[in-house]
Amino acid sequence: MLLEEIRNRAKEEKTKLKAKAEAERLLQEREQRNEERAARSNVDSDVEDSEDEDNWDEAKEAALQESLEFEPEDPEDKEVRLRETYLRIASCVTRFSPFDTLGYVMICPPFSDSELEVLFDEGCIPEVVVRLNIAAETYAQRSALHAAQRHEAMQNAEVPHASAAEVEASKKATQLARDAARLQRRREKALRKWRRRHIGVNDIDSPSEAEDEAETQREQGHSGDASGGDNDSDSDAMVAASDNRDGQSATAKDYFTQEEELNEFMDGIEERLVEVVRIDGRAARRTVYRAVIEALGRHMRHRASLFYVPEVMRFEDAKARLTAGVCDLSSFGYEDPVHLYRYRHDGSQIECAWKPAGVRVGPEQQLEENERGYYVAGGAGDNESGNDHEPEEPEELSEVLSDEVQELRDVVNRCRRRRQRETALRVARVHRRLYFFENDDSLLCFVRDPWPFIRQSPPTPRLLQHPVVSVYEYDDRYTTENGGEKKRVLADSIAFNLRMKCMSVSSLLAWGAVHPHWHALRLDCMLAAQQGSVDPALVHKLLILYLSTAEVKRRGAVLHNLPSTASSAEALPQVACTAPIVKVMTTLFTSLKNGMAADLSAPNADGEVDWWVAAVSALERHAAVRLPLPRPSVPLDASNLVAAVHGVEEYVQQTQEALLRKQRAFPVRLHNSYQVYSYVHRHLSQFGTFCPYEWLDHDDLVRSVRAPMVSPVATATWAPLSVSTSNEVDLRWGASYLNQYFFFSSADYLERFLNNPTTVTDPSKTKPMPKHFPVIASPPVNMAYLALEGCCPVLLYDTRDFRGMRGVIQPVAKKGSLDCVVEYDGNLYALLDREHMTRFLRRPWQYVDGAHLPQVLRRPLPTGTSPSDIVNHEEYIQRQLYDPVALALLAVAQERPIYPGLSVEESALKYIALYLKAHRDPASLSDFEEKTYRHYFEVYQQRATLYRSLPSSSSEARTKQKVAGGATGAVSLSSAALDREYCAIFEDSIADARDMSFFNRLPPPSEAAL
Known part of the structure; x- marks a missing residue:
């Protein structure tokens, strides 16, 4: 609207000016016609003039007079109005994007009070005003140089073949600039002489007279070279000097005018309580630029400006600036942002390397005193006087020698400072923030493009307790x-790559022997x-004292074969001030025992192994500390070193992230974290160790159980390390939220919880858990305490609707296994196998509530009782033979066996006997017996049903067989082959019919295998 108003007013003024010119023209024409009318006297013209007078009325004359009265706006007032309007427009523009979000820098002339009032009324209030202070002498010098450069640029832009006059003019301008600079130096010299004469001779800022004379001679020499020649050049120099004086006076006048305007502007700004930053502009352009950026940085703290370029500085200067408060630490602190960026995008950046071998310090040689009273090595005092190796008499340090010692000290100090600079962190400053780097590569990468590293999220909080690895x-x-x-x-190489100390028993003794405060120890x-x-x-x-030091808590440690006993491993967590052992890596499971068995020279090897095994077991029973190695059988394998170093680094990163998530009230993943089992059990949620989603969605109790991670060979060899973990929680699928x-039960449920934990913790969505939970009972278990007489409740539930041969509901009751016993609601239940136990653990109330056993004769025998112990024959038949014989009779009625060579009764009885053997309870038979009996039954059944497939000899039957075979395209045996096979089976049946005991004997296992 402001621009439209300016444009409309300009158009209106232009239109009025045109109307005024038109009115002046019409009035002038009317005056001319009036003069001509007075000069003429004929009638016709009078008639015509009368007609013209009729068209010229009073309204038209009034309008013309109004147009004539218009006066254009005064140029000064117009300039003031336009400036105020443009300031209002600029104020409105600053409230739009991107100026309102990113900020802006306004380069402007000094405003007057009225213009400042306009700016402040419109809301364009500056945060800070930068004032560059430039002295008059500097202003004059720069003005002269700028004029010379501009003139030279204009000369270069014109036609190359310039005239001699133009060349002379350019030389004249250059000479004027030189004369101006020379005149300025003369004034400064005169001022220094005046100060030296009137203030004092010993003024440290004033040069000596010799220097003044040398400078005077140098100026005379330059002036002679520039003006050496004829009188014309002298006259030109005089004219140039006069022009230079005129230019100097004009420049000084302009400078003082601008200085007054700037002072008035600064007074108005300071009255309005706007911060003013004054910068000395006499320095070089780059220096002034740095000073301005540093001064404005506080006002642009939250803005990513391209003006902020990294500035590399020394570590000592950075510490001094931090101490003085000139600069602040960045959000990364002392952590390398480039290393953090690479770790987040590319993974671990540690290049693992084996620690170099060292040299052991041997015993020192005893010094002996010789005849002259000098102490030498053993045996050296017996040498004769003529020996070249005879010790010389010590000399007193002369002054020259002391100087050499001082030089050596200086060299050592310089080397020490060089090493400190090489090992110190690299520092770069961006605005008022300091960024630290580990090496020159990271620093160079940051200087080239700092914005990807600055814009990344800040690092996770550092750990108060660094990891201790055993x-x-x-x-x-x-x-x-x-x-x-x-x-x-x-262990040495792991500590070397992690920048920690490796402590063994010998290292602990050496550490305790040199400690200044433990005299008895x-x-x-x-x-x-x-x-x-x-x-x-x-x-x-010693281990407790070492783990309690601040060095261990600040940098961590690597323990080699420590703690060495189970009692020590169990006692360490009970001391509050000691750092916990968070990771345990061991090669004891496969290679240690064999290695020490072969090395008979190792003292007390077997005893140490037993102690270490017990210590590892104690640590693993206390908390989740295991860090597996890829090849534990080969300790000095590169894959073991890489896995150990990267595993510890991953643990540190995950622990820092978990700490940050915990501080922000986010759920934390428990995988690869240090968790004490007792603390976890004390702070379980209302769901305990059961999956919340399985309970809320399916009403199932699914416990997160950790399976034993020990191979069968290792279990058989290392029995003490095989700890029962059937009831320990699995940290891989666990999470911590609000200290619970x-x-x-699966990784999908874990990710679902991490994304939105309120689906589980919201009180409106939860439902109460059962009062009693199933717990796996550890063996041994007494059969007398089992509920349901030791029968499997799951099998009873599955067969609750099973009806026997008489149509009566008779659930199947079988004894459960003592390896699958579960305790629920104060009772012990034995399950058939692992599958039934898993089903029972999900919903125990479903199988327990309403479970009942069948009739007494349908129940399994008590423990320790065999079928042969039953005295009552009727009970024996009902318990052991009733159902099997009935099923066998039904099979005889269905198959109708007729064995070749036997009668129908004999065939049926033999079929029943073999059927009973083949369908016995698998629990009472071995695998070999079960397979043999089933094979005999199948052979007998095939022979007893041969009569169903008698070969036909008629041509009609053969023709039908060929047609059927051709129609189906199937490849079948010929009739002759079928006949031969049938005959062979029949002959074997007749041969075995003479002695049916063949089906009653069990062949030796060797013959059965053949």
Whole structure:
């Protein structure tokens, strides 16, 4: 609207000016006609003039007079009005995007008070005003140089073949600039002389007279070179000097005018309480640019501006700026943002390497005193005086030698400072924030393009307690080392890559022996080192003290074969100040026992192995600490080192992320985390260790059970390490939310909970859990305490509608296995197998409520009673023979067997006998007996039903067989082959009919295999 108003007013003024010019023209024409009328006297013209007078009325004359009265707007007033309007437009524009979101920098001349009032009324209030202070001398010099450069640029832009006059003019302009600079230097020199004469001779800022004379001679030399020649050049120099003085006066006048306007503008800004930043503009352009950016950075803290370029600085300067408060730490703190960015996109960046071998320090040689009183190595004092190796008498340090020592000290200090600079963090400053880097590669990558690293999310909070890792492996270094070479084990390389200390029993003794505050403990450590045997109590005490130090909590540690006993491993978590062992890596399961069995020189090897195995078991019973290795049988394998280092680093990252999620009240995944089992059980949710979604959606109790991770060979060999984990929770599918632990039956349910935990924790969606939960009972279990007389409740439930041969409901009752016993509501129930136990654990109330046993004779025999122990024949028949014989008779009626060579009665009886053997209870037979009896029954059944497939000899039957075979396209045996096969079976049947005991004997297993 403001622009339209300006345009409409300009159009209106233009239209009025045109109307005024038209009115002036019409009035002038009328005056001319009046003069001509007075000059003429004929009648016709009078008639015509009368007609013209009739068209010229008073209204038209009034309109013309009104147009004549219009006066255009004064140029100064118009300029003021336009400036105010443009300021209002600029104020409106600053409220639009992107100025209102990203901010803006306004480069403007000094405004007057009225213009400032317009800006502030429209809401265009600046956050800060930058004032560049430039002295008059600097302004004059830069103006002269700028004029010379502009003139030179204009000369270069014109035709190359310029005239001699133009060339002379350009030379004249250059000479004027030089004269102006020379004149300025003379003024400064005169000022210094005046200060030296009137203020003091010993003024440190004033140069000496010799310097002034040298400068005067230098100026004279330059002036002689520039103006050496004829009188014309002297006159030109005088004219140039006069022009230069005129230019200097004009420049000074312009400078003071602008300075007054700027001062008035600054007074108005300061009266309106706007912050003013004053920058000295006499420095170089780049320096002034840096100062302005640094001064404006506080006002542009939350804006990503391209003005912020990284500035590399020394670590000492960065610390000084942090101490002074000039700069602040970034959101990354002292962590490398480039390393964090690469880890988030490409994974772990640690390049694992084996720790180099070292050299063991041998025993020192004893010094002996010779005849002259000098202490030399053993045997050296017996040398004769003529020996070249005779020790010389020590000299006193002379002054020259002391200077050399000081030089050596300086060299050592310089080397120390160089190493400190090389190992110090690299620092880059962006705006007022400091970013730290581990190496030059990260720093260079950040300087090239800092924005991807700055825009990433800040790092997760650092751990207050860094991880403590325990590595168990056989240490045979002392028996295999040669020549004092110190070999390394896997624990040394893990600590080397993780930048931690590796502590073993010998390291603990050395650490305790040099500690300044433990006098009694120091003596015990020294005595143990001299004797070569260490008391486990002393090792445990040293380990507790070491894990309680601030160094371990700040940087972590790697323990080699520590803790060494089960009692020590169990006692460590009970000390509140000690750092917990969060990861345990071991190679004991496959290679340790074999390695020490072959190495008979290792002292007390078997005892140490038993202690280590017990310690590992104690640590694993306490918390989830296992970190498996890819090849534990080969400890010094590269894959083991990479898996260990990356596993610990992954644990640190996940723990930091879990800490952040916990602080923000988000669910936390428990996989690969350090969790104490007792603490987890004390802080379970209302669902316990059961999956909430299985209960809420399907009414099933599905417990998150961790299966044992020990192979059968390892279980048979390492029985102490095979800990029962049937009731321990599985952390892979667990999560923590609001200081409660939830466990799930699958990874899908876990992801569903992590995305939206309120589906489980919302009180309106939950339903109460059962009062009693099923628990797997650990063996041994007494059969006398089993409910339902030891019968499987799941089988009773599945056969609850089963009807016997007489049509009566008779559920099947079978004894359960003692390996599948579950405790529920104070009762013990035995299940048939694992499948039935899994079903019972899901819904135990479904199988227990309403479960009843069949009649007494349909129930299994009591424990310890066999069928042969039944005295009553009627009970024996009802319990053992009733159903099998009835089923056998039904099979005889269906098959109607007739064995070749036997009568119908004999065939039926033999069929019943073999049927009973083949269909006995599988629990009472071995696999070999079951297969043999079933094979005999199938053979007898095939022979007894041969009469159903007698071969036909008629030509008509054969023709029908050929037609049927051709129609179906099937490949069948010829009639002759069928006849031969039938005859062979029949002959075998006749041969066996003479001695039917063939079906009663069990062949030897060797013959049956053949």
